[in-house]
Every structure is written in C-alpha cells, then in structure tokens.
Amino acid sequence: MEPVEQHASYGGRQDVWKHASAVLGCEMRFGVYLPEAALRGERCPVLYWLSGLTCTEQNFITKADAQRHAARHQLIVVAPDTSPRGDGVADDPAYDLGQGAGFYLDATQPPWSRHYRMQDYVAQELPALVEQHFPASEARGIAGHSMGGHGALVTALRHPGRYRSVSAFSPIVAPSQVPWGQKAFTAYLGDDRNAWREWDAVDLVATAKERLPLLVDQGTDDEFLQQHLRPELLRDACAAAGHPLTLRLQPGYDHSYYFIASFLGDHFAHHGTALRS
Amino acid sequence: MEPVEQHASYGGRQDVWKHASAVLGCEMRFGVYLPEAALRGERCPVLYWLSGLTCTEQNFITKADAQRHAARHQLIVVAPDTSPRGDGVADDPAYDLGQGAGFYLDATQPPWSRHYRMQDYVAQELPALVEQHFPASEARGIAGHSMGGHGALVTALRHPGRYRSVSAFSPIVAPSQVPWGQKAFTAYLGDDRNAWREWDAVDLVATAKERLPLLVDQGTDDEFLQQHLRPELLRDACAAAGHPLTLRLQPGYDHSYYFIASFLGDHFAHHGTALRS
Numbered sequence: 001m002e003p004v005e006q007h008a009s010y011g012g013r014q015d016v017w018k019h020a021s022a023v024l025g026c027e028m029r030f031g032v033y034l035p036e037a038a039l040r041g042e043r044c045p046v047l048y049w050l051s052g053l054t055c056t057e058q059n060f061i062t063k064a065d066a067q068r069h070a071a072r073h074q075l076i077v078v079a080p081d082t083s084p085r086g087d088g089v090a091d092d093p094a095y096d097l098g099q100g101a102g103f104y105l106d107a108t109q110p111p112w113s114r115h116y117r118m119q120d121y122v123a124q125e126l127p128a129l130v131e132q133h134f135p136a137s138e139a140r141g142i143a144g145h146s147m148g149g150h151g152a153l154v155t156a157l158r159h160p161g162r163y164r165s166v167s168a169f170s171p172i173v174a175p176s177q178v179p180w181g182q183k184a185f186t187a188y189l190g191d192d193r194n195a196w197r198e199w200d201a202v203d204l205v206a207t208a209k210e211r212l213p214l215l216v217d218q219g220t221d222d223e224f225l226q227q228h229l230r231p232e233l234l235r236d237a238c239a240a241a242g243h244p245l246t247l248r249l250q251p252g253y254d255h256s257y258y259f260i261a262s263f264l265g266d267h268f269a270h271h272g273t274a275l276r277s
Numbered sequence: 278m279e280p281v282e283q284h285a286s287y288g289g290r291q292d293v294w295k296h297a298s299a300v301l302g303c304e305m306r307f308g309v310y311l312p313e314a315a316l317r318g319e320r321c322p323v324l325y326w327l328s329g330l331t332c333t334e335q336n337f338i339t340k341a342d343a344q345r346h347a348a349r350h351q352l353i354v355v356a357p358d359t360s361p362r363g364d365g366v367a368d369d370p371a372y373d374l375g376q377g378a379g380f381y382l383d384a385t386q387p388p389w390s391r392h393y394r395m396q397d398y399v400a401q402e403l404p405a406l407v408e409q410h411f412p413a414s415e416a417r418g419i420a421g422h423s424m425g426g427h428g429a430l431v432t433a434l435r436h437p438g439r440y441r442s443v444s445a446f447s448p449i450v451a452p453s454q455v456p457w458g459q460k461a462f463t464a465y466l467g468d469d470r471n472a473w474r475e476w477d478a479v480d481l482v483a484t485a486k487e488r489l490p491l492l493v494d495q496g497t498d499d500e501f502l503q504q505h506l507r508p509e510l511l512r513d514a515c516a517a518a519g520h521p522l523t524l525r526l527q528p529g530y531d532h533s534y535y536f537i538a539s540f541l542g543d544h545f546a547h548h549g550t551a552l553r554s
Contacts, residue, residue: 007535007536008498008536009536010538011539065342065345067535067539068342254285258284259286261287262286262287262344
C-alpha cells in the first residue's frame with residue numbers, strides 16, 4: 001500500500017492510497033480521511049462511501065465537504081473507486097457498464113467475472129486493509145450516492161451485524177426494475193432474474209434478517225428519478241416488511257453533488273450517532 | 278446572458294451563466310450563488326471570488342463548499358473565470374501564461390492587450406452585470422486564492438471605497454518579486470517595472486488611500502510558499518505602511534482546496550460582518 005496524496009484538512013488529513021487488490025486483480029485507489037483523533041492513534045469508527053456511475057475515489061473527497069463532517073464526528077471516511085480499473089480489465093464504451101460502473105456486486109458472467117468482484121472488495125478486502133493500516137475500530141457505517149446508494153443499501157442488507165448504520169442519496173433502490181440496473185445485471189449476472197434478487201435492495205428488504213434503519217434523501221428535480229431511481233418502490237417494500245425507513249424528498253434538488261453537500265451533515269449525524277454510541 | 282447550469286444548493290441556487298463580454302471581446306462564464314433571500318428578490322451583498330492559475334469558474338463552486346457559508350450569511354457569491362477564453366484569444370502552452378492565467382490585470386502589450394483586460398472585467402463589467410440581473414446590493418467584498426488572492430488584494434487596493442471587505446488564501450503578494458509574477462508581468466505589461474507597481478499588492482499597500490483590513494491565510498506546507506507567495510513581504514509592507522493585516526500561518530496545510538475549505542468559514546464570517554453591517 002502506497003500513499004498517492006496527503007492533504008491537511010479540517011485538523012485531520014485527507015489521503016489517497018493505492019494498493020494491489022487480490023480480490024479484483026488490479027491496482028486500486030481509495031480516499032481515506034483521518035480525523036485528528038485517528039492521527040493521534042486513537043481508534044475511530046469508519047464510514048464507507050460508495051460513489052455513483054462514472055466516479056472514481058476523487059468525486060466524493062473533492063466535492064462533498066465530507067471532511068468537515070468527518071472532523072466534527074471524528075470518523076474515518078473511506079471512499080473507494082467504483083470498479084476495477086486498468087488495461088487488462090474488461091470494459092464497455094458506455095458510461096453505465098464496465099469501468100466506472102461496477103454496481104458493487106460480484107459478477108458471474110464472462111468477461112466480467114474475472115475482475116468485477118466489487119462486493120467482496122468493499123465489504124471484505126477493503127475493510128480488512130483499512131482496519132490493518134489505520135487506527136480504525138470495528139464500528140462501520142456505509143453510505144453512497146446513486147449506483148453507490150444501491151451499493152450501500154445492498155451491502156448493509158447482505159451483511160447483517162456488519163454495519164451499525166446505513167444511508168443513501170438518490171439510490172437505485174430496485175435495479176431489477178429499471179434500465180440502468182437491468183443492463184448491468186444482465187451483463188454481470190446473466191439472464192436468470194432469480195440471481196438478481198440478491199443484489200436488489202427492494203428484494204432484500206423483504207427478507208432482511210436485520211432491520212437496520214435506512215435514511216434516504218432524494219431530490220424531486222433529479223433527472224433520473226422516474227426512470228432509474230423510483231424511491232416509492234423502496235417505501236412500499238419497507239412498509240410491507242416493517243423495515244424502518246426515513247425517506248426524505250427534497251424539493252427542487254437534482255442528482256448532483258450540490259444536493260449531496262446540502263444534506264450530508266444530516267447523514268453524518270445519523271452515522272455519528274450510531275457509530276459513536 | 279444565458280444560464281448554463283442551475284442547481285438547488287443549501288436552500289438557494291448555484292448557477293453558471295454565460296455572456297458576451299464587451300471588455301474581454303469573448304464569451305465568458307461565471308458562477309453565481311443566490312441565497313434563499315436573493316431568490317425571494319431581497320437585495321443581498323455580493324462576494325466576488327477570484328480563482329488561481331489553471332482554474333475556470335468551476336473550481337471554487339464545486340470544491341470549496343462555499344454555498345454553505347453563503348447560505349449562512351445570505352450572500353450572493355460570484356466566481357468568474359480566470360482569463361478571457363476562446364479560439365481567437367491569445368494563449369501560451371505554459372499553465373502560467375495566457376488562458377487560465379489572466380492575473381486580473383489590464384495588459385498593455387501585444388498580443389495580450391487585445392483581450393486580457395481582466396481587471397476591467399472583474400472590477401467593472403461583471404459587477405455592473407451582476408447588479409443589473411440579480412438582486413445584488415452595492416455592498417461588495419472580494420476574495421481569492423493564489424493568483425486570485427493577488428487579484429483580490431490588488432483589485433481592492435486599486436478601488437478605494439468600492440469594496441467593504443477583502444481576504445485571500447495563499448496570495449501572490451508581490452508578483453514583481455517572484456517568478457510567476459515576473460513572467461506574467463513581462464508578457465502582459467512589458468519590461469518597464471514602474472508599470473508593474475500598479476499591479477503589485479506589496480507596492481500598492483505603501484500608498485493605499487484606504488486602509489481596508491486584509492485577512493490572509495497561508496498554509497506552511499504550501500509547495501509554492503518560498504518561491505512564489507512569500508507572505509512575509511506583505512507583512513513587512515503592511516507594518517511599514519500601518520495597513521491592518523491579519524496574516525495566519527496554518528501549520529501543515531498546502532495549496533489545495535482542502536486548505537481553502539478548512540478555513541473558508543472564517544473568511545465568510547469576515548466578509549459577512551463587513552457586508553451585513
């Protein structure tokens with residue numbers, strides 16, 4: 001593991017590290033914010049942030065002012081890339097498949113199954129690495145945006161007991177029912193829709209073993225709302241299953257980081273309360 | 278004038294507009310944040326932000342979380358581009374001359390004198406446009422980073438009575454004495470060093486007609502500190518002239534937006550107090 005960037009930030013330090021991922025079979029980069037307490041060696045809870053389509057580890061660390069909130073709650077924040085990367089890694093010319101579009105699942109179909117194991121990476125390999133190299137406690141939260149909102153919900157729902165808190169901005173709540181998800185799932189998982197159910201938050205909520213409360217923010221002027229996001233499907237699934245959900249529709253807000261920044265403080269408060277209690 | 282982007286942000290709206298600049302002889306873009314009071318039509322003070330080398334109107338509006346502070350103080354924030362732009366505009370392959378490196382001065386030397394009139398643009402044409410199209414009061418503040426910190430200091434010092442507040446991050450305080458400034462001034466203003474004095478904050482402070490207090494933040498781990506920034510020259514000039522200066526050396530901070538974001542709240546408080554009093 002090797003540092004790529006290190007910047008003082010809000011009394012702590014924003015880093016970018018690169019490492020060889022055994023799970024993904026390529027070099028990966030991730031952002032990690034270390035609050036002042038972590039720099040002193042004190043173990044701190046970790047919030048994982050999963051970004052959306054086309055993003056790298058850079059988007060969240062440069063555009064959300066996450067460091068301010070991380071400093072307030074003294075949380076380590078880890079922001080991985082959104083897919084395996086590199087010349088030997090399968091790709092597609094479209095922005096919504098291949099590199100930059102890993103969908104946080106473990107692909108079963110060639111050519112994707114060789115490298116696209118992002119679920120294993122974000123839920124296992126990366127936390128193990130973080131907990132080894134930084135003063136990270138085992139209190140973990142997870143959050144994300146859009147494809148990364150899907151990733152956060154699905155990762156938490158698939159790992160009962162592993163995360164203390166979860167939240168999402170503008171998540172793809174039902175990938176099996178919307179074009180972005182159907183395209184990616186067909187490529188990565190094949191045509192058998194039964195295999196899709198394990199990677200779909202709306203399906204997973206129905207049978208979840210743990211009822212971890214979900215906090216979801218969604219802008220009403222989001223250009224992807226009707227076609228790809230459809231938060232009402234999550235609302236209905238949570239109501240049917242008795243799964244606790246706080247779904248906030250934010251009038252006038254779109255899909256951008258301007259939206260995320262505006263409400264990120266509430267998400268950090270949600271995670272900070274769960275992770276620091 | 279035509280809108281390019283509009284995003285809800287912290288209860289207000291972050292816009293990007295484009296317009297034909299008569300002063301610069303090209304199309305220009307600028308960011309403008311309109312706090313909630315401005316969207317309701319209430320006149321608000323305006324803070325102008327001048328960015329550094331290689332930047333466009335995008336850097337500050339996407340990386341600084343300025344909207345949060347603008348919302349708190351209900352200030353309009355205007356972020357222009359850093360030079361004239363376009364195919365017909367003189368340029369240089371280097372990052373520190375030509376497009377992206379206007380230095381906020383009015384060039385007198387060909388080929389630059391045709392379009393490079395950024396001082397006239399930021400001090401006259403742009404405020405007139407802003408005050409015509411948005412509910413802007415005539416209370417103006419100005420701030421900036423690096424080349425834009427130079428721009429903010431020089432613009433305020435050249436226009437006594439025009440700005441109520443000024444501040445800078447990592448400014449080029451004495452362009453006549455450092456390589457970035459010497460290269461740009463030679464190209465834009467020619468070899469006569471007397472002509473440079475009108476565009477150099479350290480020179481202007483000596484004879485300033487107005488003693489507007491300066492707030493300057495500088496990171497001690499800034500990679501450009503010794504060669505290009507040299508805040509001690511401003512400290513000495515202000516001491517000699519009796520010009521009020523708050524110079525804060527921030528241990529461990531570099532030249533990046535991580536530094537700016539960490540202390541921008543203090544600058545907005547400085548401007549908000551002056552502009553809202």
